[in-house]
Amino acid sequence: MAASTQPRRTKSLEQAIPPILRPALRSYLLGYLSSTTPRLLTLLLITLSRRRKNIDEKPVDAFLPSLVRILRGGLELQRFPTFCAALVGGSTLLEAHSTAKIDCTGSITFVEFGTIEIYRLARCVSTFIAAWFSLRLLQSKKSEAFIDHVPEASPTGVTLRPIQFAGRTMDLTLFAVTRAVDVLVGELWAQRKSRRVAAGQWTKVEKLASTLTDSSIFASSCALIMWAWIYTPDRLPPSYNKWIKSAAAVDQRLLTALRRVRFGEMKYGLETGQAHVLQGMCKDYNLPLDYGDPVKSIPFPCEIVHMGVGKSCEKHALSRWVRSFIWAFSTYLPLNLILTLRTPSKKRFRHALESSARSSAFLGTFIALYYYGICLARTRVGPRILGTSIPRRQQIDSGICIGSGCAFCGWSVLIETAGRRKELGLFVAPRALATLFPRRYIWENQWRETLAFAVSTAVVFTCVGERPERVRGVLGKLLRKVLTA
Template structure:
């Protein structure tokens, strides 16, 4: 990688803000302010929305007092030394200040190393050390959510004691690991592309692979996330879980039945005492109670998956798209119009409308494909491939039908433009990786996470200093602007 000096422009507003601050301290200031804003602004917006929603019900001024106390707590909490703003400042500041002495160290260590190699080693090592100690700073803060009362064996027998677990920084670590992998794979692919173009051996297949990489990452990530949402929701963050539930608009009894079928609590042809789960649903939609009995209905009618839209699977998919599109555009359009209001124009309005419609169509198609994939698995294609006997029906409804929906839904991303596909893939991949790891683990294994984070940060920061365009998406631009002096 050829060495490049940062050339990003700093806005006049930022220059005024940083006036009087020594150049060497400006990256630290930017990192702290950015970290503080990212950790407090979303919570303040949520608090404001809750206040607006409750204002009409309040007549004694208690809501205002509660909001002020909560606001003060949010603003004060962001200033604590073991919080995200300090982490950002320590990460950026440590990597900046350690680089100069480390350059001298590597220069003295070996005169056989080129200046470029010495600089790379200094950047990587500085970022590694800063990453190690900054993540340790976050990990040192205890959280009640990671404490459980468990039995411990003692000389006096089994006693209950509070047990601390690690893992509260796992999402951040997986994010860093994914971005480091993206940098490395992207650089290797770029070098391969340059070699093949120079040798005039670049093919249409290579072009197709490059074009489908981001959609494939998004699709596989969504498959993992949706599978976890159905069967292991505890592996997803609570807010993420809640959002998917709202977007999917599924009867919770149907999800419960899928889980019980998966784990053998509900079996076709056997009385296991679980018929009440779907029979309660039958009462709501005025279906025969036999629909929900796994002894009498083998399989459960696909009409139950459609939840009141009739027996036709294709019609259900279309109705899902319509409902989801309306739900999504009612959220996206107001947000885009608010952003457009800064510089109102007819062109801006058209762009806001097009962007909202495109994103809503993507989300509507995502949900429609998921449900239709389930129907394909259990009604349209699954029985023709796997079979129609009781054992095959158990196999289909214990995972195959959900797997088909998970595999199909993510390809809706092809509706979005290439840049949006890239951003979406980079956004969901770390969350998908999180479903493969336990949300908490014993503290003695925390060094592995710390090592993974430090190495990943070292890769990303080194690349930002040399090839900032290789760190894709908003993160690359943001890091470049933060690190420039």
């Protein structure tokens, strides 16, 4: 009985709010929950971990102030919830005002620009304005991570002058740009498909391209991300970088060696004083110290990459798959089981098991293919194609082997269902784009990012109003729900 009355109460509360204000309220609540919930979960896990480890500090003394700080922080003006409300509420209010003006003129129609086009333009312009000013609101919040202090001469001596950089909202902007491109390309491709099918000219190659689009987006995005993780990790968000490191379970000394080979600090056949980097690993994994010396070992044996598993590259890939599957399954299964508690049943429980196993197999295959791709380029295929001379060995280990692993790993997404492949592709694409742009740039160029965000958001919101099915995935469903008055 309580479960049935809950939706009615929520509905009655929403009906008490004027329809024009409902989108703003929904978006604010969603923004508040999305920004505070992860922090609350992290706080809870840290507190429980401290209690298990019997740390002297009282958990309550640390928990309550942190809890209040998180809950209060989400209410600040320059935070994500206010941004969401300003974006959605501003666009709907401006659109309602502009369409009311059009209606007051007596439903004006133009010969070359009809009423429907005017309403569409009103929606687009309204969203553009709201997106511009809502992002500027987020950008106005100062962050110490984006401020450098430069020495400057003054009459009293040398002082430090603060210089503010932009880039705090880059991830959000790239997300909007990715979604807008997906909408536009998807619409153009759908129109092409309709014409080709009607004319009986739709080929098997075009059908295959449609099927593999999401998988290709995921694979290419992961290639960029994994390349950046090895060579330019500062181009990835710190939390994302940390998660990849945890999943990959790689020795940091191996990453250091790969970077030094890439940038010419460590060279085969030449003494550069870098042998100690990998010799420490050799000692820890009971391998001969000569394995880590670039003068004596050309190339480094794959046993170092295997980190104690043995000589066989295939055995190492299999062991990686098993370890990664167990690690992922222990994470996915509890989360999926929690979701089944809302409406528990045997069917939902079985689905939770299958979904957890499939996602764990996907992640295990991703990691195994990444490592095996590296070994293929280093020992199986690369030397047969490029040769075994010292310069060629240097070339393989300075980028080709990593590129091979990057190219292979993302295709593990084919294990997932079609719907899941779509969501994963749209999830990683903005992060891949972020590796191509600096995470900080000069403040004077911030208007370019704001313009890109405003145009992209206008495209997506207009499409939600005109062709809602074109905005794919969870975002499309969410926007349709939020934007409905």
